[in-house]
Amino acid sequence: MTKFSILATGTIAHKMAKTIREMPQVQLYAVGSRSQEKADEFKDEYNFQVAYGSYEELAKDSQSDIIYVATPHSHHYENVKMLLLNDHHVLCEKPITVNQKQAIELYSLAKERNLLLADATWSRYMPFSHIVKEAAKNYELGKLKMIHSNFGIQKLHAKRMVDPNLAGGALLDLGIYPLNNALMFADSKVVDIETSMVKHTTGVDESNIIVLTFENGVKALLSSSMNGIMDTRIHLSYENGRIELDALPNPTKYSIYDEEQELLFEEDLPPQISGYEYQVEEMIQVLQQNKTEMISFTIDESLEVMKLLDTIRSKWNLVYPFE
Numbered sequence: 001m002t003k004f005s006i007l008a009t010g011t012i013a014h015k016m017a018k019t020i021r022e023m024p025q026v027q028l029y030a031v032g033s034r035s036q037e038k039a040d041e042f043k044d045e046y047n048f049q050v051a052y053g054s055y056e057e058l059a060k061d062s063q064s065d066i067i068y069v070a071t072p073h074s075h076h077y078e079n080v081k082m083l084l085l086n087d088h089h090v091l092c093e094k095p096i097t098v099n100q101k102q103a104i105e106l107y108s109l110a111k112e113r114n115l116l117l118a119d120a121t122w123s124r125y126m127p128f129s130h131i132v133k134e135a136a137k138n139y140e141l142g143k144l145k146m147i148h149s150n151f152g153i154q155k156l157h158a159k160r161m162v163d164p165n166l167a168g169g170a171l172l173d174l175g176i177y178p179l180n181n182a183l184m185f186a187d188s189k190v191v192d193i194e195t196s197m198v199k200h201t202t203g204v205d206e207s208n209i210i211v212l213t214f215e216n217g218v219k220a221l222l223s224s225s226m227n228g229i230m231d232t233r234i235h236l237s238y239e240n241g242r243i244e245l246d247a248l249p250n251p252t253k254y255s256i257y258d259e260e261q262e263l264l265f266e267e268d269l270p271p272q273i274s275g276y277e278y279q280v281e282e283m284i285q286v287l288q289q290n291k292t293e294m295i296s297f298t299i300d301e302s303l304e305v306m307k308l309l310d311t312i313r314s315k316w317n318l319v320y321p322f323e
């Protein structure tokens with residue numbers, strides 16, 4: 001039985017705890033919070049074995065098999081570093097760090113200490129991209145030409161979204177999903193980036209538009225916003241038809257249309273607990289094989305995402321205060 005622990009008790013920590021509770025091969029072990037009271041509440045709600053009132057105490061406990069980091073972006077680097085220095089395998093929420101430099105340092109530290117550090121960009125571990133690519137082949141849709149993917153929700157009320165000290169902004173929190181979708185479907189290297197953003201009063205990006213050009217000619221038109229509701233369907237345009245996935249970041253079905261926009265085929269994607277289980281299952285599998293790199297989202301792929309985020313931000317001159 002894998003002992004799974006969680007560092008922080010916010011929104012996503014709750015979702016992950018609920019998911020783990022449904023996974024028979026995993027056991028909720030310890031929770032760490034900056035407050036003992038919150039840790040105790042979280043422990044009681046999900047039936048953890050131990051509750052710590054500091055992240056340091058969680059790190060010092062050697063019993064966890066995996067520790068999941070669910071703090072704001074700005075804190076991933078220091079939280080993950082502390083866990084690696086205490087010999088833990090770590091699953092860290094997206095973006096793995098604020099910039100590529102931090103991510104390179106953490107992946108090197110993990111390698112040096114023979115530990116698994118996994119980037120928890122959950123859509124990367126889901127089966128939808130493989131299923132859809134196979135379907136495009138079976139329906140002879142031809143070459144992929146264009147990807148449209150957006151993520152826009154109302155999230156201005158969340159402090160961590162607008163605060164530059166917490167590495168806020170639409171790109172790092174929401175735009176990372178359309179970006180990953182583009183990379184998952186284009187299967188090629190980005191050779192050009194055009195982008196612009198709308199700045200929030202705090203200086204972070206409130207919304208943004210990104211156009212990627214890939215080496216194989218595929219174009220991706222991506223946007224994200226924390227102050228405007230967007231169509232979150234993923235659209236893939238092929239020479240002879242198109243595919244639509246119903247909603248990012250966790251699609252539940254896809255539909256294939258022909259040249260005349262007639263529906264050819266529609267299928268539900270496999271049932272799931274919440275979608276968060278895929279990354280945990282893969283981590284367990286990788287650890288059982290004594291390996292230190294994820295399969296569905298490799299270190300190079302995770303670093304490529306971080307490099308693109310850096311490049312996009314540099315085009316906007318968006319530098320966080322602690323960088």
Ligand SMILES: NC(=O)c1ccc[n+]([C@@H]2O[C@H](COP(=O)([O-])OP(=O)(O)OC[C@H]3O[C@@H](n4cnc5c(N)ncnc54)[C@H](OP(=O)(O)O)[C@@H]3O)[C@@H](O)[C@H]2O)c1
Nearest residue numbers: 008009010011012013033034038070071072073093094160
């Ligand atoms: N995969 C997904 O679907 C998904 C969805 C949402 C968010 N996320 C990612 O998950 C991470 C956390 O997001 P969230 O929405 O869960 O955030 P949240 O609700 O604000 O929770 C963040 C938690 O981090 C801890 N924390 C440590 N230092 C903090 C600080 N200075 N300010 C605020 N909180 C601090 C707090 O836990 P304690 O008080 O217990 O220490 C807090 O509850 C982010 O990286 C985000 O991108 C992923």
